[in-house]
Each structure stands twice: as C-alpha cells, then as structure tokens.
Amino acid sequence: MTDATKGDVLPTEALAPEGDIPGLVRIPAPETPAPEPPAEPEAPEVAEPVRLRVPAIGVDTDLLHLGLNDDGSLAVPPREGPDNLKASWYDGSPRAGEVGPTVLAGHIDSKAGPSVFYRLGELEPGDEVLVDRADGTTATFVVDTSERYPKDDFPTRRVYGQTPDAQVRLITCGGVFDRDSGHYQDNTVVYGHLVDG
Template sequence: MVSLLLSVLLGCGTSGSASDRSTGAVSASVPASGVSARPTDAGSAAGETGAAAGAAAGQVADPVRIRVPAIGVSAPVVPLALAADGRLEAPKVFAETGWNVDGPEPGENGTAVIAGHVDSHTGPAVFFRLRELVPGDRVQVDRVDGSSAEFVVSRLERYPKDRLPSDEVYGPTGRPALRLITCGGTFDQARSSYRDNVIVFADLV
C-alpha cells in the first residue's frame, strides 16, 4: 500500500470568461493510503453482472461504463493517469467519466474514484445531475471482462475545494468504496472554475 500523499487534482475550468468556460471535475488532495496501488490490493469484492458477488481475492477488471439510473447516466469510463505535476487530468470528452488508475478499480478493497464534468460552454455534461442523488440510489460499474459491481449511495456532500476533508473523502474504509465527483456551488468568474466539489459516497452492495 502506498504511504505517500498523492496530489490528485482535476481541473474544473480553464482560463477565460465564463461564457467560454470548460468546467466540471475535481480539485482535492487524495491520500494514497485511501487509494491503494492496484497490484497489492487484496480482499477485494468483485461484482457479477446485475449484482455484486461478494469478497474475492486479488484485483478486478478495469471499469468501462458507469450507469446511474436515478439521474439517467450511462457513460463510458476512461482511465485517467496522473500528470508529471501530480494532477489528475479531467476527461477530454464531456460525455465521458474518468477513473483514477492510480487507485483501485471499483469493487476492489479501497476507495475508487470516478470523476466527470458538470457542464461545458455548450450545456450540461455527464455529471450535471449528480447533485440529485440520494441515499439508496444505485450505481452500476461495468467492467471490461463483462462483470459489474453495484454500489449503493450512502450520502452526498458539497465541500469548498480549499477545505475538502481528504481523509474523510478518500481515506481507507476497510471495504470497497466508490466516490463520484464533480464541480458545484457558485462559479468563480475570475478563476473560470466552480468553488466547490460535489461528492457522492457509495459502498459495494
């Protein structure tokens, strides 16, 4: 398990005016202890199509699609790697989500992270309605091998980006957990970025 802190930042905007902004993902420091390196993960839970099958040893297959019926989301999941400066790039396509490949796959033991844009200069993006989720809503993550993992939402929070409680959001849970993240709150025109992060907490069924 990695013990160093990873600075995992997804851009929530680009330079320029609000009218041409490209907005939508995450800004947060992620403790690596909460996103274990995949080769050493053990005791993970693998889901079969339609339901999670329970605990299984070793890692699971990479995610390829996320489905959130309550808000009408069915979108590809693309891998997002850390850049040289320690930042996690936002998905290049506003209809796609991105998974932090330096953390566990969804369904492995640890905190998996899937992020997406809230909007763009053309309108709503993939996680525009993420703020509407409530406890009990389901999240399905399909994998490249045809299996899937099902998660249930436990809560939704909104934090200022400069005061995000990284340990609470990304810290180790002792079980497979999932965080869905986008931007929210008011828009800072000077920085061309939203001021907050909207974070959905979910656990493997």
C-alpha cells in the same frame, strides 16, 4: 539442562532465581522466529472499470482511465470535445469491487451545456451506482451520502483515504461558478458502498 537426580529439563529461570550459580555458563536460548501467519489466498484480479451507469440521474457513459496531472491533482476528462461527456476512473484508485474507494470523476457542464455529472447532486441514499468491468461483470454500489466542499477545504483523506471495504466516490464541481477563474468554487462528492459484485 537436566537435574542429575531427576532427569527433568529445568526452565532457565529455575537455575538461578536469585543470581548466578558459580561455575554456571549461561547459553542464550536460540531465537525462534515467530511462525509465519497463514498465507491468505490471493483474491482474483478484478477487471478494469469500463462503463458507469447511474439510473437515478440518467448517466450511462464509457469511462476514461486517467491518472494525476503534473501538479499532483486528479486528472479529469477534457473540457471540450466528445470526451467531455464521459466520466473517468482515477487509475491510481482501486478497481470497482476492490477494497478501498474507487474514484470516478466527471464534469458538471461545459461551454456546450450540461455534462455527465450535471445532476450528481440529486443523488440520494439508496440510489444505485453500477460500474461495468472489462470482463463483463458489474459492481453495484448504493449511495450513502452526497456532500459539497469548498475546493480550498477539500477533505482529501476522507475522499481518497483507505476504507475497510469496497466503496465508490463520484466527484464533480459544484457551487458558484467564478467567471474570473473559469472554475466552480466547490466540489460535490457522492459516497457509496458495494452491495454486489
């Protein structure tokens, strides 16, 4: 709207600061949609993890790609046979190098003896965790900490929850072996963050 004497555009609130002006018909201002945020460039797709190397504890293994069991628990490599000695990547977690926790699991042992993560609890801050990807690249993580939790008090959100950067979780059993149940009472979880790749 304009003031006939000046030809200026008046802000809507200047028309009726104390109330309505007789005979004035208010027309609501059109809703202006908020500007779209600039599109972030898409990050190139990260290749699937295929191999795990942890030099400090002598691990060098192919990675199985596993999901969840029917009960919603994390699937792990078979307890018997040649795949017992392999680690697995939880394919519902980010690929190594993507934002979030890349989850890798493996057995501590089996009836046949030590398995892939037998020495996982020996890892110390600063030890390297190398995850080779299908495209020939490698994501290098360093260990931040290693924790052991009772299985009935497992910190699901801390282990699997979203993180602000690329991280890794290595998970195995630990603590006391319960012969009646055939399972260990605890889980060992190693936490690390991406330093290269």
